[in-house]
Amino acid sequence: MTSTLDRVMIFDTTLRDGEQSPGCSMTQPEKLRVAKALAELGVDIIEAGFPAASQGDWEAVNAVAREVQGPIICGLARCSRDDIELAAKALRDAERRRIHVFLATSAIHREHKLNMAKEEILRRAVEGVKIAREHCEDIEFSPEDASRTELDFLAQVVEAVIDAGATTVNIPDTVGYTVPHEFAELFRYLTKNVRNIDKARLSVHCHDDLGMAVANSLMAVVAGARQVECTINGIGERAGNCSLEEVVMALRTRETFFNAATGIQSQRLYPVSRLVSSITGMPIPRNKAIVGENAFAHESGIHQHGMLKHASTYEIMRPQDVGLARSNLVLGKHSGRHALRERIKELGFELDEAEFERVFIDFKALADIKKELFDGDIEALVLRAEGGEAGPWTLGSLRTSSSAARGQATVSLQHADGTVVERSAAGDGPVDAAFKAIESATGVTPSLQKFELRSLSEGEDAQGEAVVYVNFADRSYRGASVSTDIVESATRAFLEVINRIETSQSAKEHA
Ligand SMILES: [Zn+2]
Missing domain, CATH: 3.20.20.70 (Aldolase class I)
Known part of the structure; x- marks a missing residue:
């Protein structure tokens, strides 16, 4: 400069x-x-x-x-x-x-x-x-x-x-x-x-x-x-x-x-x-300048032809200048620490050793379920590992079954104070049943405003992100979770909402 x-x-x-x-x-x-x-x-x-x-x-x-x-x-x-x-x-x-x-x-x-x-x-x-x-x-x-x-x-x-x-x-x-x-x-x-x-x-x-x-x-x-x-x-x-x-x-x-x-x-x-x-939870529009998914995508044939000859024909910035290092490179079960570390770096994240180890464990677990891991999967793992628990409840186990329009769910939740609560509930489908079981276990009953699911990567076994929006005591809360199992990610997202509500309620009591 x-x-x-x-x-x-x-x-x-x-x-x-x-x-x-x-x-x-x-x-x-x-x-x-x-x-x-x-x-x-x-x-x-x-x-x-x-x-x-x-x-x-x-x-x-x-x-x-x-x-x-x-x-x-x-x-x-x-x-x-x-x-x-x-x-x-x-x-x-x-x-x-x-x-x-x-x-x-x-x-x-x-x-x-x-x-x-x-x-x-x-x-x-x-x-x-x-x-x-x-x-x-x-x-x-x-x-x-x-x-x-x-x-x-x-x-x-x-x-x-x-x-x-x-x-x-x-x-x-x-x-x-x-x-x-x-x-x-x-x-x-x-x-x-x-x-x-x-x-x-x-x-x-x-x-x-x-x-x-x-x-x-x-x-x-x-x-x-x-x-x-x-x-x-x-x-x-x-x-x-x-x-x-x-x-x-x-x-x-x-x-x-x-x-x-x-x-x-x-x-x-x-x-x-x-x-x-x-x-x-504020999504980035696909066509958003600089960081949108399509900001560097060239669809038209004439543009693609020009790009192949010389990138500067249609490109005023290089994707790597803004940290966009998308590739079709696929990681899997046999990818080791080194390959994962390199990919995370190329995606622009810097993790310390402890964070990296957490991501690596999750990566191996995910690779057992899902054959091919794309950039979207890796990003989701990293963003999750940097997170940390939002409140007192963690999900011990989740069992669901469904027939026709009815669903049945049993959840086991552990509270930070050591108590374990198990509850079953029925609902319109397994997700609804799991939400009801969580409400019954925690005693918190927020009103559900919106529930979204979106796929983070490619393939039939893609990871899905579930996002849950609720209202409780005049405030809005949001929870999100990622998993290859839709019912599980929805359940975890709902539990995050409950955790946020409990954390903010106890912060209020102490204020
Ligand atoms: Zn202002």
């Missing part, structure tokens, strides 16, 4: 803005896994959460601050002493930390949400930054709904917070309303009209309501932004945030146009994308 390129910081908010979106909530161990993967990916800043939002959020930010090295760890706070002190405390043990304070500035938010005049907004923004500076040198300020704020007032706020000690000023298009040219003009206006603008780094934060989050973010970079806020797979409120993999690969592929570069290890994009998708 030549030194003439300007560095654009990548600020990942998958764990804050992404996690906030419906159906994307993560447990603390899951957040930690994502944070570690983000550190390996090379993001500059991880926004780990909003510590004042809940006890769970505080604990997750604190855990990331303690355990994740490399990136700056950031926590969000409103402009209030309580919020800022909670954030500062959660971030206390981070190697490098940042407090991110925000306050809405647009007329619509001033009048309808905050009921504050301009002077009051200005005063509180400055005060928030000053309180944050008591705890930390690295302070980011966001004027929420900046893109709908009067330009002169926005400039006034930005100048005041920089004077108060903000080192990064982020300009959010909170409602996904702006368009690329207009947004670039806004950045140029600030650069021209804010006296002390060179004392802070300008940042951009876009939402995708009109499908322009990435385009708007790139135009902000053209107009001087040197930090982009984004999420893996673009997950986030409503239509989502700017997608990290898209903005990073646009900057990289068109490096000479943007004259800017990021510190992202792009060959880790695909594995991180798969990890976040598997944890949040």
Whole structure:
């Protein structure tokens, strides 16, 4: 990388803005896994959460601050002493930390949400930054709904917070309303009209309501932004945030146009994308840019012909640049440790010895049932091994039988306290019967919302992933499991849901 390129910081908010979106909530161990993967990916800043939002959020930010090295760890706070002190405390043990304070500035938010005049907004923004500076040198300020704020007032706020000690000023298009040219003009206006603008780094934060989050973010970079806020797979409120993999690969592929570069290890994009998708249960559309299954697939004969002669005829990026190392290579019963290790590496995962050994045992067990193991199978084994138990119950045994439309199931569950519970139930088919037996054994009866099955690889003996969505006590939960046996993966997915419910209920009792 030549030194003439300007560095654009990548600020990942998958764990804050992404996690906030419906159906994307993560447990603390899951957040930690994502944070570690983000550190390996090379993001500059991880926004780990909003510590004042809940006890769970505080604990997750604190855990990331303690355990994740490399990136700056950031926590969000409103402009209030309580919020800022909670954030500062959660971030206390981070190697490098940042407090991110925000306050809405647009007329619509001033009048309808905050009921504050301009002077009051200005005063509180400055005060928030000053309180944050008591705890930390690295302070980011966001004027929420900046893109709908009067330009002169926005400039006034930005100048005041920089004077108060903000080192990064982020300009959010909170409602996904702006368009690329207009947004670039806004950045140029600030650069021209804010006296002390060179004392802070300008940042951009876009939402995708009109499908322009990435385009708007790139135009902000053209107009001087040197930090982009984004999420893996673009997950986030409503239509989502700017997608990290898209903005990073646009900057990289068109490096000479943007004259800017990021510190992202792009060959880790695909594995991180798969990890976040598997944890949040948010599927990646097949045609999604960069990480979709079809992103590098060429169907048309003319394209294929050109590709065979020279890849660059139709390919602007190489699949391996984003960590996509798909092959038709098949592993099986006789494949040894070395072959598996190499394949896992090529798929972009890095496992420690203990994790690898767990995967190898599962691999051997699976190879006994299933003759040929494809990339999808290996990925599923790895993602599962990195997981770990979500709660108190484990499945001891499962027996099912079915005749016509009726099903019968007997489950034996073991609780972490040592008790073993066995229950039988009847239902509409074996899956329904197994769910009922689990409900009877655990005493938890959630209402089932959705049940999905999908094949992860090829062949009649392909592994199936079962995903179960339920509601319980006004919250939604999701569980997933992979097996070559559909009834078993459904049962395990349902048990994961029960475990998540029990874990979150006991967290509530202790909070
Ligand atoms: Zn946002």
